Amino acid sequence: MLRRGLFDVRRKAMPLAIATAVLAGGYVAISATSAAGATVAASASRALASNGVWPGVGKICEAGPGGASSVRGVGPKTIHIAVFNDASNTIEPGLELEFVQQAKAFAAWCNASGGINGRSIVIDDRDAALFNAAQVTEQSCQSDFMAVGGGMALDQPAVPVREQCGLGQITGYTVSDASDAATLQVNPSNINSKIVPAGWFAALTKKYPQAVKKAAMGGQDNPSVLEPEHKYEFAAEAQGWKVIDFQEPPLTVTDWAPYVEDVQTKGVEALWPSLTDNIAPYFLAMGTAAYKPAFIALGVQFYTSTTTKAVASVPGLPPVYVETSWWPLEMAAQSPSTQQLVNLMHTYAKGDNIDFDDEEGAESWLLWAKSASACGAHLTVSCVLAHAASQKNWDAGGIEAPVAQLAASDANPMPSPCFAILRAEPNKFVYDKSITQPTQSIWNCNPKGDVHLTAQQLASL
């Protein structure tokens, strides 16, 4: 029987062994390729002063006595901070991983400067993998002081858990309405689910008054994607657009030709195609159909090299605009705060792509660090949140568009109406001053840019 058993084991072990060998070999091969890429980035690191001073924000990290504390997560020499993300989920792996990378880089820099009044920041990676938001929040409630700079895609179940255990949060990334307006939270962009900052629609109306009367928008056929896109539809119409077509394609579209032809035959001149994360196949289909509307406008999630590469690959596209409320990385040299962030990521997060996600994380960290350092040795959640909510003209030193008055998330915060418009050109983004018509630095801060949604509109979502 033992021989038979062994034979059986061998039968099953063989395929397992082959599979493992193939996997190992493949993994080694691929790692070798990517390792080569990392060394190139390392050589480009620039000088980064470890003096705890962040340009435009002030001295936020410095040595100090620390001190014993009875507050959860605060020790004599350490502060435990949770960074929520969904990186290990299997549907869209790597989601929000940039927040963790950025957090670790910031913590490394701050600790090298002495920490927060002598207490080092310890990053706790709280990975919810999409479906475990409540669980990781509960885990965080055991040992973390606050949550900073992260976010989860399905964050609604986590809200009551976090509120109940008193885990304060300063985060830039909230998804559900419940999370937008939660207690014990300050958002450095003053996200408010009833107010849509969308001033760029008005700017485009000014430049293309006829074209915006025939506009098309849309979003992937998924309620959590469609809700913000419908909010943008309301905002656009409030600022002079007339949306004559709203598409809702599925996740797997093999050929964009029918969707492009749909807007082409309707005579659409203003296109806001938030239909897919990867815009390249859509542009290719436009090129094939020789469809050239007056302009294409994209949200800030398209502020990536993918977009500029797509523009490069399809000649003859109309102007492609991307809106942003974070300082363009191409102009980092003109913003010391943004340049510091770039240097920070080059020094402490070699090989990572630097994009607006890092700016989104940094604005939370800078707000938290500034507030926490102001609290001194007696570090509590209410102190930090009070300092954070009292900030006026908060712009993270210049990384984000200025917010006139920060407020707690449950106190009806007013988001910033400021925006800038970039043009996506082949392999680069260019700031477009003539369309933006800036009123403050590079930003257009016309207060009409904030669109207040009506109760009827909110109910229809």
Add this chain to the structure above:
Amino acid sequence: MHDFIIFTIGGLSASGIYAITASGLTLTYTTTGIFNWAHGAIGMICAFAYWQMSIGWGWPTVLSMLLCLFGLAPLIGIGIEALAMRRLEGVSEAAKLVVTLSMAIMFLGIAQWIWGPTTYRALPPLFNNDTLVLGSIRISYDDVTILILALVVAVGLRLFLYRTRMGITMRASVDDRTLTSLNGSSANTNARNAWIIGSMLAALAGILIAPTLSLSASALTLLIVNAYAASVIGRLRSIPMTFVGAIILGLSIAYSVAYLPQNPYIQGFENAVPAIILFVALLVLPQSRLRGHRQLRSREFAFRPTWSGTGIFCAGVVITGIFLATVVSTSDLFSLNRMWGLAIVGLSIIPIVGYAGRLSLCQLTFAGIGASVVGHLGAQGNPLSLFAAAGVCAAVGVLVAIPALRLSGIYFALATAAFAITMDNWVFVLPTFNLFGHPYAPFGSGSLVFAPFRVGSFALTSKTSQFIAGSVAFAILTAVVVAVRRSEFGQRLLAMKDSPAACATLGMNGRASMVGVFAFSAAVAGVGGGIYGMALGSAAPDVFQFFSGLTVLLVMVVMGITSAGAAVTGGLYQGSPIFTNLIPNLTQLPLVLVGLAGLGVGTTPNGTIPGSVRPVWLSVLRRRWLLGFIVAVAAVAWALRLAGVIGNWTMTTIMLVDLIALPAPAYIVDYRANDAPPAFGLPDRRSQRRRDASPVGSAPGGGPATTDDQMAALSGAGGTGGT
């Protein structure tokens, strides 16, 4: 008119890729008898490999393409045939589905492991987006190439299957393997060739579609679902008709995008068009002949559970629930709570797949419907909403079952898949509409919030109480399923699974029973969905997607499709945080492991629990002293843990040793004495008399069904009343 032509051309360009994918699928089915759910996954691996070669390592495009198509793809085909498919001879439809599904999941895991999804990878189009212009018609050279290739593939395959010796022998092998071997053809060679060609077609489709789908592993794998409709229009047999089917599919999608009115309720319908075409195509298929008793390689058995055994099992489930609730940390309990909802969904699979033998792939969809009902009706925490969920799901089950009654085997499975995908893409994502005067959106705007159940002033607010309540609900539903199994209805189901022809001869009304069991399964799944929703706190429609439902089915088949213990295991596997806690950095590992486990289904087609676990525990049950000792050790370990003397790791180690290592010697002793049924694929050493007498065991080459089942079915069917 001009617009119409433009949309027609657009639809035709889209149909090329469906044609190639569907042709490969049809070819595999015609030449191997297996509907390959991993077809898209094979294409995906080859697409990634092609990217790695042509862009990652910078090799010439043509060389990379040739290497992938004529090197990697055939290797994958050979590997699949040798390692997985060879053992699927004479195995049930459910097992075949599970094996190919496991392959798909495993490939997905491997692709995400090797090519981390955080990096963006793009494949440029083949012809630089050059466009062919004919008057006002514009079509890219890429699309022209795909169309021409699709035509070449269709014509070539047709000629291959009917005019070449290899093709004819492949078709003969599926028809009658023994006769083909007698005529001098090697069955293994035929199978291998079939899988090689199938993989090459999958690779071709994957490489061609990758530029548009941006090398996303899950999208490439799911593409196959849209192509099913084209294959079914070709009756899973005729390649030219598959080509026509692909054209119908492509044109339908284009026209629905173009001509459907701009209405938020209709727009999701566009995305459900491939699934709806699939459903309609299945309905107009000619009815298949009633088959007789199928000669399966190993006998499938479904125990007649005793009430005492069921009672012990239910008590054990509740005790385990209390046990886990007391030892698991609060934060882990948050996600462990999900296991009962998923376990109940697994339980709902047992009547329809295990007893009635109909492959239903939409159980998790019914759970979604149930969750939607509970989320809305139970907004104040009313537990009666669970009954409402059961009722609504049963009604929907009847509606779905009636048109699908005439289908069997893979066609029935595809019909349920079409239903599930339609719900996912259209119904679950509907915005708010008026239902009986109340505003209602199936999943709110994104996610639905659930209130904890309450009866009067007693509310299940703590996770501990929710967990124990979940275990009680599971125990009650297990008792209900057992009651069905032991009733005349259950015996009728088993008889119909075994031989529909015999049942028809005896005058049994199969249709009513089939609708009944489908409605019952749907109702149980609906209750599971409601409990799952409450455990989650808030549920988005993504939670109830078609592919997640396939994973539940997979675990059930691997562990034992007729065993309630399998349902518990399924719930534990998907609901518990074991993998995320133990190996947080290797998130793809559970996927790969599940895939590997599914591949082994061929050896134990009855599942691990009836095939391996039960025989071992029978040896324990014979020795009361051993049983008592094992229970005592477990109880002592629990008590020590509760008293804080030992930690969770120590207790788990003691429990594992207690439950796994202690029964083993008892089983080995019995096996050596030729007194034990075989487990873990070991050969049966018992005498024939012992095998017939024992209700446990698998007899190669088929054997009589359980004697009491046979008698009960005959007397029940004859209308004289069961014993």
